[in-house]
Amino acid sequence: MFCFQCEQTAKGEGCTKIGVCGKQPETAALQDLLIHAVKGLSLVAVEGRKVGVSDDAVNRFTCEAIFSTLTNVDFDSERFVTLIRDCVAHREALKKKVAAAGGAASFSDAAADFTPAGTTAEMIAEGEKVGIKADPDMNPDLLSLRELLVYGLKGLAAYADHAAILGQQDEAVFAFIHEAMAATLNKSVGVDEYVGLALKCGEVNIRAMELLDAGNTGTYGHPVPTKVPLGARKGKAILISGHDLKDLDTLLKQTAGKGINIYTHGEMLPCHGYPELKKHPHFYGHYGTAWQNQAREFDAFPGAILMTTNCIQKPRESYNDRIFTTGLVGWPGVTHVTNDDFTPVIEKALAMDGFTEDVEGKSVMVGFGRNAVLGVAPQVIEAVKNKAIRHFFLVGGCDGAKPGRNYYTEFVEKVPEDCVVLTLACGKFRFFDKDLGNIGGIPRLLDVGQCNDAYSAVRIAQALADAFGVGVNDLPLSMILSWYEQKACVILLSLLHLGIKDIRLGPSLPAFISPNVLNVLVENFNIMPIGTPEGDLKAILG
Structure with missing residues (x-):
């Protein structure tokens, strides 16, 4: 077993005996085998599109299969056995459709012809041969970029699946997932190509999040500010x-x-x-x-x-x-x-008995999605112009148990009273119930929503940049992000695609990012690890 796709991976290097998340080595091997099988399916899907063949069942299955391998999703080994067999069945059926349309019927990579063994134990042994470090001679920077792309694709597949459940799909999203998964089998793909694919993954993810936003708001309405007990x-x-x-x-x-x-x-x-x-x-x-x-x-x-x-x-x-x-x-x-x-x-x-009596508690406000925030944009803009609001901080991302995440609580507590905090995803639970007051009726703590609502935050930032006639990097806006799993990875790729710089990321940097790849991110985007709340606030605000 070797897995380092989440922030809490053992020793900051990789889980080798059992996942910190609770994933057993047998399940890890089957997940690796499923990803291998999906790559083979993707080769056929890419060839199919060359001759006008795109199968909706294959598209949906691809996203579901990849999503199943995200951290903390599915720990049931037998379900992965079924998914692997289903993947091969989809691949072989698609091959026939592609061949009938005049496409290639044979492929040079063994993943396109892989047939799983008869027993679960044998499939686990197969999975151990196709894991992350199956090729011990692979250049570490290429390995780093390949896995960055794969983890970005896992997040993208999750968002695409969320959107598809609500009836929102885009052929271009599915096509890219297949293209990029197939590319990871190509040994001639180099550093530049992988960097390009990773940033493209971020771009396509913006489209997937747009689809999800349309599905959520089109079905259930735009969120409105709401007090929640x-x-x-x-x-x-x-x-x-x-x-x-x-x-x-x-x-x-x-x-x-x-x-x-x-x-x-x-x-x-x-x-x-x-x-x-x-x-x-x-x-x-x-x-x-x-x-x-x-x-x-x-x-x-x-x-x-x-x-x-x-x-x-x-x-x-x-x-x-x-x-x-x-x-x-x-x-x-x-x-x-x-x-x-x-x-x-x-x-x-x-x-069950349920609650036997009422329980008094605090309340929190939610519902500050893009529609609600942009609805008061003129007030926000005026507050910035008259210096009532000095700065915006987007403090969000995944929460986790690893030490160091109290940084985010302390950071928000120390944000000056003339600044506004936007937040989204479960990282907000470090400070979601704190009363930060308001500035001219505008709450200082605005809950934009789930990690799935990152599109709202992007739209808010772009709208403010347009209103001030500047680029997003020139706004009085800083991003202080926490990460844990692969949805956070693809959101980061989306931000990098948009050219957003000076992101502070923590509580630790990804184990799958090699020193050379990290240098590229620093040089091009000035991405940096979090420091101390006091030090980071001083560096940002002066």
Whole structure:
């Protein structure tokens, strides 16, 4: 086993015995084998497009398969066995379509003809031969760039899948994913080509996030500023975590009138701002904080728990019988619900006591997506011009358990009172419940949404730059980002594609970035590690 795709990888170098995330070496090998198989499928898909063949089932499967290998998504080895076999079946069916259209029927790379072994144990052995370090002689900088591209593609595939679930697709997004995955098999691809593909991945990801934004806002309305209680209401309860708005919508409809209150957890918090979701009276509030605290928080929650998309950790025995997964999420032994039928979750919630009394708590504000923020843009612009607002800080990204993340709490606490903090993704749980006050009625802490809502932040920055007639890098705006997994990787690539400089990244730099590749990022984009809150604020504000 060797895996270094997340920020918490062992010793900052790589997990070699078991994943820090809880991933077993057998599962890691099967994930590597699935990625290998998807690369072979991608070779055929690229050839197909040359002769006008593009298969929607292949496109969707590709994104789902890649998404399944993200950190904290699927830990169930047997599901990967199925995915690998399905991948080969899709590939062989696509080959026939391509050949019928006059395309190539044979390929030089063995990945295009790979056939999995008959048993799971044999497939695990195959996976161990095609992992990250399968070629010990590969140039370390090329390896670094290849994996940067692959992890960017994992994030891109996740966003494309989120969007497709809501009916938003773009052939160009699928085409690039296949093109780039196939390119990683080409030993003649050099440093410049990999850098170009990585930045292209960031560009295509902006389109994928635009599609997701259209799916979310087109289906559930633009988020509006909304106060969300952090306490609890007496009664039966279901907690939903992850990112998927459609799953939440379905759960709300299926629980209507059943006396069950629905609570969000983690990145589902911003869902309270969507008009079509917040109209449900039993959609009550938010419980808990970020994904890495779920074991303790789920243990204390007196109801059923539903995990959507990603961010699952090994469940404790105390709640193993009342946690459920859906979609691409999986954990061995945990009940997986399919076909948008959440009956098992509902029945479990009804069988439990729920909250026996009301619980008082703080409240937080959400709903400051691009529509809400740009709706008060004239006030914001005037506040900047008259120096009421000196600077904007985008403090966001993934949260995690690794030491050093208190930096983000301290940074926000020390931001001067004439500055505004924009935040998104689960990194905000380091400071989401702090009252920073307002500047002329504009809250100093603006929750833009999930990591899936990064498009909103990009649009806000671009709109402000246009309003002031400057480039984004000339705005009084600094980005202080935290990362953990592959969605964060592709968002970083999107920012680099846009030419955004001076990003501060932490709590540690990616283990898969070689010293030479890091130098390129520093020289071209002045990307830098976080320092101390006091030192970074002084460097930014003077």
